[in-house]
Structures are given as structure tokens and as C-alpha cells.
Amino acid sequence: MRDDKLLTRIAGLLRQAENTDNEHEAETFMQAAQRLATAASIDLAVARAHDPAARRKTTPITRQVAIGETGKRGLRTYVQLFVAIARANDVTVDVAGNNTFVLAYGYEADIDTCEALYTSLLIQMVAASDGYLRSGDYRGETSARVVRKGTGWRSRRVVERKPLAPITARLNFQSAFAERIGVRLTEARDAAREEAVARDDSRELPAGSTSTALALRDKELEVSSFYKTESTARGTWRPTSASSGYSEGARQAGDRAGRRAKIGADREFGAARGALEG
Template identity: 50%
Template sequence: MADTDRLLTRIGALMRQAEGTDNPHEAEAFLARAQQLATQHSIDLAVARAAAADRGHARPMPGMRRIEIGAKHTKGLATYVQLFVAIARANDVRVDAAHNSTWVIAFGLGSDIDTTQLLYTHLLAQMVRGSRAYLHSAAHQRHPVAGVTARLAYQRAFAARVGQRLRDQRDQARADALAPTSPDGAGTALALRDKDIELRDYYTAHSTAKGTWSGHRRAGGHAPAAAEAGDRDGQRARLHGLGEIDGPRKGLPS
């Protein structure tokens, strides 16, 4: 757990640096570094778990955690879930969501879930702040649509763009670890494959989801200008410099 705490502290420091700069290129570099650290830690843990299994030692096991997204009847929670899922996919975490988007259940290794929650907390604040700013902007006045429609379009685009950025960084970090020049690329590939299989089997055995979450389809509305703004701000979102946390959180504010 000490290694995970150090990881979260480092990611937190990077996020603070990102949030403290007005230079979008610096912010992008901090965000990229945060996801690279998260992926490298996840890879190292997978290799360590494989070695522990070979020696018959105890190792971290997959688990599940319920995370509150927002209160019942709160409007717009589906885009919050979309953001959480986008971050989770980049960090080896599977997600089930309540039909009304008030909570999610995350399945994965504890450190991966911790990382996902940390990134979600800070990126959610950026997404909400950005959508509010857009609604008060001249751009929204030039393309007037209902406020709720514009907000949801902005947030959907923001979540999609941030998720893509995180997955790109994860893929690059994995490619580096598996490169032919890597000292133990073959062993790392085997450890990651075993982890993927174990997580899939754990999810299959423990998920009680029935059907497919449809919150993203209910979000509705067509506001291309708002979506463009959300995509643009998602590209500039500061993925590094998030605040420190002391451990897993029981719930997150809406």
C-alpha cells in the first residue's frame, strides 16, 4: 500500500502543477506524465503479482468498490458516469453503473481503482467548471440552445476527449514496456495477459449487472458548438497536478 500511496502523491503533485500553469503544452505534459506513472505502476504491480504467484506468496487480488456519483433525481449524472468510465478504461478498471447513474461499481485491483477515483475527482471539477463557463460565454450566445442541452453536449465531448487522451498515454506506456529492447518484455506481456484474464474472470463472477447501461443514450440533445467546446477543453484538460488523497474514498461529491 505504501507504493500506491506514493504513486497517488506523485500524481497529485503533477495535477497541481498542471492546474497552476496557463501554458496548454505544459499542462498536456503534466497530464501525460500522470497517466504514464499510473500505467507503469499498474504494469509493475502485474509483474510483481505474477512473481508472487510463482513463489506461492500472497498477492493483491481484484476487488469491487461502490462509488457514489450523485443524489437521486440529480440531472445530468449520466455524463459524470461517462467521465468515470472513460478514465476507468484507461486504468484496467471495469465499471457497472446504476440505471439512474447515481452510483457505479468499479472492479479491479485496489491501486487501479484508487488512481481512477483520484483522476475522476479532479477532472470532474474541470468538466463542471468548463461547462458552466461555456454557458456564460459569447460562443453559447452565438449558438443558442437550451442550457441543459448545451451542458450535456459539452460534458459528453469533454469526457470522450479526456478518455482518449488517457488511453493514448496508457498505450504508449505499455508499448514502451513491451518493446523488444525492454529487458523483460516477454515476462511483462505474460503478466499483463494473466492480469487481463484474471480481471475479466473476476468481473464475470461478481458483476450483477442486467442489460446495458443506457444513460449516455438518455443524455440526448444536439448542440454541436457546445460539443466542440467540450472537446477542445477536454484536449486541454489538466490531467496532472491532481490533489493528494490519503486512501480510497468512500464516495464522491456530485
């Protein structure tokens, strides 16, 4: 069941994160927002475990989320960002072959949280990569990729290095940004779950009640079962492409930007998203 009041509270915390220039304050507000979302998700799971009517009423859903237009370069990093957010919020994702959309499987409130976080973080990710390219810091660096030289039995795999192109710098930057965001959100989620389980351990639960840990496990199994029933996906989606090349410098810059990101959801869904330019 969608909880607009919860989304409003989360958005308020995230706006506070965006409106402060203090990196530590921004981190505190961001983690508070993720932990609030996790706490609400836990409450829902426990409520469903105790109330058969709630279990019947609140079930997993599938939602299609648009990522970008066909042919736009770099959509893979956009998808990577959404997937990182989804993993921290109990949502499973299938990815379209051309990366233009994803299918999210999970509870409605969890998917709402994912979209709110993604909307803000995508804008920040593109803006941060724009700034990185404008700075010119990528110039003078190289990218590396594994290629096969020769033909037949004489062929061999070698590492090819070349000057770092802007599009390769951008893709590496944004990939590392997405990875760092995933780590931050997962840490906040895990802290909220540990607190909830610890509260159970500190008090004697009423006879016949379900523990938080068990309710969360039941929720995980229900989403997993729903996904197996509904998904028609084939193969495994990978966040990076071997053909794009690897740049340690660009990835380090993207990781730093991901650490500093101020997570906010005060922008409307469907706001214009930055284009990837070569």
C-alpha cells in the same frame, strides 16, 4: 495493495499540470501522471506473474463510487467521465440504473488512480461547462433529435430541430469533454505500455521469466474473470440519451475544453461537486 507514495507522486505531477498556464506543459505533466500510474500497474502485474505469493495477496476488488444524488440532472455525463478514466486504467465499471453510483472492478491501486483523476476532472468539467453557458456561445444554435411523427403504419422517424436549451448545451458539452479525456488518458497509457514491451524486446529475458505483454494479458484475464463472477448487472449502459438532443457546437466546445483540461488530484475526495442547472 494500495501505494500511498505512488498516489502522492501522481498528485504532485497533476498539481504541476494545474499550476502552469502553458497548455503544452500541462499536457506533458498530465501524460506523465497517467504513464506513471500505468508503469506502476505494469510493475505490479509483472511482480504477480513471477511471485505466487504476490498473486495470492493482490487480487481484484469491487468498490462502490458515489456519483451524485438521486434526481440530479446530468449524472449520466458524470458517469461517462468516470467510465472513460476507468477504461484507461484497467478498471471495469457497472452503473446504477439511476446513475447515482458505479461499481468499479479491478485492482485497488488502479481504482485509487481512477478516483484521483475523476475527482479533479469532474470539478474541471463542471467549471468549464459553467463558463461555456455564461459565455452565451450556445445561443443561436439548435439541437437535433430523432422523433416519431404520426401513428400506426403512417408513423415515421424525423429529425426535430429546436433552439438549444442550456441544459442540452451543458450535457453535450460535458459528454464531449469526457470523451476527449478518455482519448488523452488512453494515449498516455498505450505509450507507457509500448515502452515497457519495447524494453523486453531489447534485452534477453531470463529463462522462466514472464514478459510484460504476457503479464498484462494475464492481468486483463484475471480482472475479466473476476468481473464475470462478481457482477450482477443487466443490459448495457449508454453514455448518451436519445431524448436529450444533439448539438454539434456544444460538443465541439466540450471537446476543446477536454483537450485543455489540466488534470489534478490535489483536492480531497468528496469535495463539493457542481450542480447541473437547466
